[in-house]
Amino acid sequence: MIFDTETAILARLAAKCAPGSVLLGTFDPVDVSDDAASPVVGKLTLMQISATGAVHGSAAASDLYYSFSVYCDVYRASAGQKTAAAALLEAAGNALVGWEYAGLRTPTMQTGQPTEFDGRLLRLSLGFSIPAYFVGT
Numbered sequence: 728m729i730f731d732t733e734t735a736i737l738a739r740l741a742a743k744c745a746p747g748s749v750l751l752g753t754f755d756p757v758d759v760s761d762d763a764a765s766p767v768v769g770k771l772t773l774m775q776i777s778a779t780g781a782v783h784g785s786a787a788a789s790d791l792y793y794s795f796s797v798y799c800d801v802y803r804a805s806a807g808q809k810t811a812a813a814a815l816l817e818a819a820g821n822a823l824v825g826w827e828y829a830g831l832r833t834p835t836m837q838t839g840q841p842t843e844f845d846g847r848l849l850r851l852s853l854g855f856s857i858p859a860y861f862v863g864t
Contacts, residue, residue, distance in 0.1 A: 729773065729776070729791060729859065730753075732791060732828070732857060732859060733752055733753060733771060733773060733793075734752075735828050736771055736793065736823075736828070736857075737750055737752055737771055739822055739823070739826055739828070740769065740771070740795070740819055740822055742822075743818060743819075743821070743822035744769065744815055744818040744819060744822065745811060745814065745815065745818065748767075748769055748811075748815055749764075749765045749767065749768045749769065750768075750769045750770075750771070751768060751769065751770040751771070752770075752771055752772075753771065753772050753773045755770070757770055757798050759798070759800040759803075759847070759848055762803065766799060766800040766803035766804040766808055767797065767798070767799050767800075767804055767808050767809075767811055767812045767815065768797070768798045769795065769796070769797050769798075769815050769816075769819065770795070770796050770797075770798060771793060771794075771795050772793065772794045772795075772796065773791060773792075773793055774792045774793060774794050774840075774854070775791075775792040776789055776790075776791055776792075776859075777789060777790045777792060777856075779858075783860075785862060785863035785864075786860045786861065786862045786863070787860065787861045787863075788858060788859075788860055789858070789859050789860070789861060790856040790857070790858055790859070791856060791857045791858075791859050792837060792854065792855075792856045793854065793855055793856070793857070794839050794840045794852050794853070794854050795816075795819045795820075795823075795839070795852065795853055795854075795855070796839070796840060796850050796851065796852040797812050797813075797815050797816045797819075797850070797851045797852075798848055798849070798850050799812040799848070799849045799851075800847060800848055801844075801847060801848070801849055802847055812849075812851070813851075816851050816852075816853065819853065820836070820853050823836070823855050824836065828857070832857065832858055834855040834856065834857050835855060835856050835857075836853070836854070836855050837854035837855050837856050838854050839852030839853040839854035840852040840854070
């Protein structure tokens, strides 16, 4: 269930972001040490699973907190790729707002990871949550 949701989010992002955008999931590494890799990468990360306290019979409600981050190797990225990095972050936010990924379920925008720059790699992020249910058997 959790990673089916992640697959659906990545599919939505792939459909709504620029063709050819490199989009990674929670278990995919961001490796900018490989000069053959793209200097701009979008990464979806499951940051937290938070119980909401709501229990309905044999189902328990939770919120899945995600971060979508754009990583840009500022030394390898061309001016156009840097512009594409900014556009990727904005396109991802636009793709998620109001998206009904399941019946009456839409993401709620949240605080993303802080902007971070280590002197080479820049990270820009937005956050969102999606309700999920764990169902007992």
